[in-house]
Amino acid sequence: MPDTILILSDRADRQVRQLQASLERLGFNILTLHLADIAFDTRFSSGLAIPGLNGALPAGVIVRSISSGSFEAITRRLGILHAFAQMDVPVWNSAKAIERCVDKSTTTFLLAHAGLPTPQTFAVENLANARDVAERELGHGPLVLKPLFGSQGKGLRLIRSVDDLPQPEEVDDIYYLQRYVAHSGPPFCDYRVFTCAGEVLGMMARRADGWITNMAKGAKAEPVIGTVRPLLEGLALAASAAIGTDFAGIDIVPAADGRLLVLEVNSMPAWTGLQSVVPVRIADRIASALAARIAPALDERPAA
Template sequence: MIPRILIVSDNSDARSKGLAARLSRRGAAVVTAPLAAIAFDTESPTGFSIPGFDGTLPDAVLVRSISAGSFEAVTRRLGLLHAFDRLSVPVWNSAQAIERCVDKSTTTFLLKNAGLPTPPTFAVEGLAAAEEIAARELTLSPLVLKPLFGAQGRGIRLIRSLSDLPPTEEVNDVYYLQHYVARAGPPFRDFRVFVCAGEAVAMMSRRGEDWITNVNRGAVPEQVSGHGEAELAKLAVAAAAAVGADFAGVDIIPAPDGALQVLEVNSMPAWSGLQSVVAVNIADAIADALLKFLADRAKAARPVRPHRFVAPANS
């Protein structure tokens, strides 16, 4: 049986095309569509109207990206992913995992709850509450203010005094404050580990002149050198499991004493920078893992034939 895969992507970028090509080479039938093009349809046998599926369901959904939109639009799109799960269609990553990772406060809560090292973090509403937190914590460490739903290093600020806190309208009245992890620099370094199906398949260090070491901000991806790969891999796999992600990009930073701390888990990660410094093909790794999951699932669902008892002949 040919597995039919729906790749959810809001733009036809190289990563989405690469995933589709590698799944197709392995015998899968692939359709790529944005969630905005998929409709709830109670007149359909499946409850959906999905481009390319003609009233049927895919065998799996692979979420590459979800574009920004109104609160209503994003809620509907995530609702589609929840509905696929309700119908037992595997979704990588699930709506729940995406929601957990998009909201940084939930990510850090789950990391800490799982016993993983992550910097002290506080998420509050209102400037007065933020000032109370900052007045106490700034005696211990500078703070990093991050947009709750931000990505790729956009909107991050270093808070060294109460006057550095922005007005509420600049942060939608939500202040996510995290202890700054001091590092030697410039250049500054941290790590990105790509996890898929419970395995760390690739990792890189990022070197930048800015303390915000995102590749899209000019940081340079480099191969991980030294003897810390096993520890990075173990920590990244545990972080992905803590948020329930089937695949993820995990950002890890070394503290001054050398101890590693998890900063973020990205459920819709880019990997062009990472791919440039590792031998493994990341799209291949995702395609192989997803198809193996579907094959194992189908095998487990097959009914077991009862053993036929044959009585021994009378002697």
Template sequence: MIPRILIVSDNSDSRSKGLAARLSRRGAVVATLPLAAIAFDTGSPSGLSIPGFDGTLPDAVLVRSIAAGSFEAITRRLGVLHALGKLSIPVWNSAQAIERCVDKSMTTFLLKNAGLPTPPTFAIEGRAMAEAIAERELPFTPLVLKPLFGAQGRGIRLIEALSDLPAEDEVNGVYYLQHYVPRPGPPYRDFRVFVCAGEVLAMMSRRGDDWITNVNRGAVPEQVSGHVSRHGETELPALARAAAAAVGADFAGVDIVPAADGKLFVLEVNSMPAWSGLQSVAAVNIADAIADALLKFLADRAEAAATTRPYRFTAPANS
């Protein structure tokens, strides 16, 4: 059977094109659509209408990006992913995993609940509660304020005094505050580990003059090398795999920061990660590896379905 794969992407970027090309080379039929183009339609046999699928459903869905929109639009788009999951269509990543990763407060809750090292974190509403947290914590450590929904380092601030806290309208009334992890610098370093189907595909360190070490802010990707050994080379992949599992992500970019004393902390798990910076230093082709993992998952699933025989109840004969 030729698998039909739907890539969900709101822009035709190089990563989406690369995934489509690599899946096609492996014999899959691939379509790329934004979630906004998929409709709920109770007149359809599945309840969904997907352009190009003639009333049928794909064999799997790979989510690359979801465009910004109103609360109603985002709710509907995630609802489409929930519906696909309800119809037993594999969705990488599932709506639930995306929701868990987009909401940083839920991510840190799940990481802590799984026993993984993550900095002490507080997510509260209202400036009065934020000031109470800051007054209690600032004598011991600076705090990092992050947007609850945000990516690529945008909107992050270092809070060292109460006056550094922004007004409520600047953060939509929600303050996500996390202990700053002290580390040597500049240059500053952290790690991005890419996990797919429970395996680590690639790792890099990011070196930058800014303590916010995102590549789009000027940090330089580097191969993970000898300087990691004091943290334990095997500790990074194990921690990243556990973090991806904690949020239920099929593939993810896990951000890990080393403290000055060498202890590692998981900061974030990205369910729709970019990988251009990582690819520049990785030995493996990441798009190839994702395509192979998804197709292997579908092949294993088909084989399991073919070899599973339904249980048939046979009534005992009357004695």
């Protein structure tokens, strides 16, 4: 019986279906579950109850999405991913990488600590501290307020004055403020680079009429051409290494002065837009890279 790969997702989106087909072509059985449905259960030798596996462990895990929930719920779900890793089950991406990417302040800290170019960033609690930051920094240009745990361009605000700061209840009393990167537009452009297992699988330019260039907000994907490609590749691979991702979507913005700045590293990236402008089949490459990682992991796993 072929080994089982567990795809963790809260919705059967296009990426999940593509990954399933790619992994099945490699001979794996696929089980798709919500992470919330896996339980810690010490009746089993693994300590986990995984629906459909009768106490067995999967050969590998791909985390496609994790739904929102209370602090306790998210902590428990990430604990499940940590438990898989403890038992030598490859988890892409690992709980550690997901934690680093979901918390934008940690991502920015690690990028800056690695010496990568990233916009000046300030993450503080409570409105008084946010006002102090804004009063000090707005003289150098606008700031962008981002949800600490947000994605797809949701909740972004341009802060031009102290009065633009929202009330604490609107942002859970956490203010993540990043220097707005001035660049030409409209149309505005930035880049998404997709990395996997130490390689760049593809990249796209995202163009939009507004300064928010997420595909979910209506941006258009275009191929990346010219001498910027090797620069983007180097930055993306360095950013992935700094965060510790197995696969990732790295967002890079060109500044008006010609610099390229790393904005974010996404540990659960979609690739529909990217797939429309690159020849490689993203899901096939992820599946092949995970399969290559699984073989030695199975050899190293202790007997049950």
